[in-house]
Amino acid sequence: MSVVDPARETTALSRSAPNLDAGPRADRLAAHAVRALIEEAALTPKPGLVDRRGGGAHPDMDLHLMERSAEALGPAFALMADACDSRAPDEALRRRLGALGRRAEEDMLTATGGVNTHRGAIWALGLLVSATAIHPDGTPAAEIVGTAGRIARIPDPAVARYAVPTHGARALARYGLRGARGEAADGFPTLVSRVLPVLRISRAAGLDEEHARINALIGALAVLDDTCLAHRGGVAALREVQRMAADVLEAGGTSTTSGYELFTRLDDTLRRDRLSPGGSADLLAGALFLERAAGPDAIASRAGEERGEMDVIGDPVRPAGPVAARGGSGVRARPGDASR
Ligand SMILES: CC(C)(COP(=O)(O)OP(=O)(O)OC[C@H]1O[C@@H](n2cnc3c(N)ncnc32)[C@H](O)[C@@H]1O)[C@@H](O)C(=O)NCCC(=O)NCCS
Numbered sequence: 001m002s003v004v005d006p007a008r009e010t011t012a013l014s015r016s017a018p019n020l021d022a023g024p025r026a027d028r029l030a031a032h033a034v035r036a037l038i039e040e041a042a043l044t045p046k047p048g049l050v051d052r053r054g055g056g057a058h059p060d061m062d063l064h065l066m067e068r069s070a071e072a073l074g075p076a077f078a079l080m081a082d083a084c085d086s087r088a089p090d091e092a093l094r095r096r097l098g099a100l101g102r103r104a105e106e107d108m109l110t111a112t113g114g115v116n117t118h119r120g121a122i123w124a125l126g127l128l129v130s131a132t133a134i135h136p137d138g139t140p141a142a143e144i145v146g147t148a149g150r151i152a153r154i155p156d157p158a159v160a161r162y163a164v165p166t167h168g169a170r171a172l173a174r175y176g177l178r179g180a181r182g183e184a185a186d187g188f189p190t191l192v193s194r195v196l197p198v199l200r201i202s203r204a205a206g207l208d209e210e211h212a213r214i215n216a217l218i219g220a221l222a223v224l225d226d227t228c229l230a231h232r233g234g235v236a237a238l239r240e241v242q243r244m245a246a247d248v249l250e251a252g253g254t255s256t257t258s259g260y261e262l263f264t265r266l267d268d269t270l271r272r273d274r275l276s277p278g279g280s281a282d283l284l285a286g287a288l289f290l291e292r293a294a295g296p297d298a299i300a301s302r303a304g305e306e307r308g309e310m311d312v313i314g315d316p317v318r319p320a321g322p323v324a325a326r327g328g329s330g331v332r333a334r335p336g337d338a339s340r
């Protein structure tokens with residue numbers, strides 16, 4: 001039995017480009033999710049990831065492809081939000097979201113000619129869009145991630161039928177890493193306790209938005225058991241990358257001279273070894289989505305500061321290196337980076 005309502009699907013698919021500030025709530029949430037994905041992809045420089053400089057550790061990707069992929073996901077996100085509108089999470093809803101998630105993966109593969117640009121992002125953003133739609137506007141982010149976790153913990157009966165050995169399944173079997181499923185099932189602890197606090201602390205310290213976002217990405221990298229990294233480099237590479245990211249934060253983040261040097265080393269290592277921290281990128285996009293969709297007042301949790309994340313940023317206000325050396329939109333990479 002199909003869990004997708006064809007009438008609603010046709011309506012959503014024929015929608016014009018969603019508007020961020022007007023129109024049905026499902027469309028607005030979808031538009032915020034797409035925008036968060038595009039902003040994450042465009043943020044530069046990011047270690048190992050697709051950014052304005054190129055594909056990073058992904059020779060088959062570039063920014064244009066990421067943008068096309070993100071745009072292609074809008075209709076599926078809107079359908080997820082429609083499906084969740086003020087509903088309590090139950091097995092029927094989980095099954096429908098699973099079908100929409102797989103359908104989004106197909107839309108992504110069609111848009112990219114078969115490249116996995118956003119599989120993990122569909123999972124994270126799909127759950128966050130869905131959970132946001134369940135609650136009224138202004139619901140605190142902590143409650144939204146809790147609901148997202150509840151949805152993620154409901155087994156999808158259809159999954160076994162579609163099961164193929166994914167990178168995540170192998171990382172679980174080989175190394176016991178719970179990956180994207182674990183992060184979601186636990187209510188996105190890395191997003192709530194690392195990414196959002198590092199964003200907030202960096203901004204409060206006077207950093208521009210690009211520095212704040214790159215610091216937040218590094219904050220996730222330092223702790224996340226990212227199966228994207230483990231699948232390419234094994235658990236030793238994952239731990240080494242986490243350590244290098246923690247060193248960047250301990251040096252005051254990417255806006256200090258020593259922090260930027262350590263960041264450059266991390267960036268070089270990830271490119272050289274073809275390692276990509278895709279899970280951290282997904283969580284940064286998830287945080288950008290929540291900030292917009294839930295609204296700044298709803299990001300009320302100060303859990304990060306209470307747990308001492310303030311310390312890991314150290315003294316992030318000293319402008320240094322090319323990351324800090326510009327105003328306007330987007331962080332410019334070091335001259336010559338594009339050809340590396
Ligand atoms: C759960 C998913 C991600 C598959 O899990 P699995 O671990 O097998 O995935 P796979 O290794 O192929 O991809 C994982 C991706 O998640 C990201 N990721 C990796 N580790 C982590 C982590 N610790 N935390 C967050 N994200 C992570 C990376 O981008 C990585 O590429 C998902 O694709 C899925 O089950 N889709 C089915 C459709 C569905 O149920 N959707 C729900 C509606 S939103």
Ligand SMILES: Nc1ncnc2c1ncn2[C@@H]1O[C@H](COP(=O)(O)OP(=O)(O)OP(=O)(O)O)[C@@H](O)[C@H]1O
Pocket residue numbers: 040041048049050051058066115116117118119120121122167228232276277278279281282
């Ligand atoms: N800016 C980004 N650059 C690269 N990956 C990103 C970016 N943002 C998010 N991601 C996430 O990283 C994941 C890339 O996954 P992964 O590297 O495992 O791809 P793959 O092509 O399946 O792997 P492989 O090429 O090793 O077989 C995507 O699913 C996506 O969710």
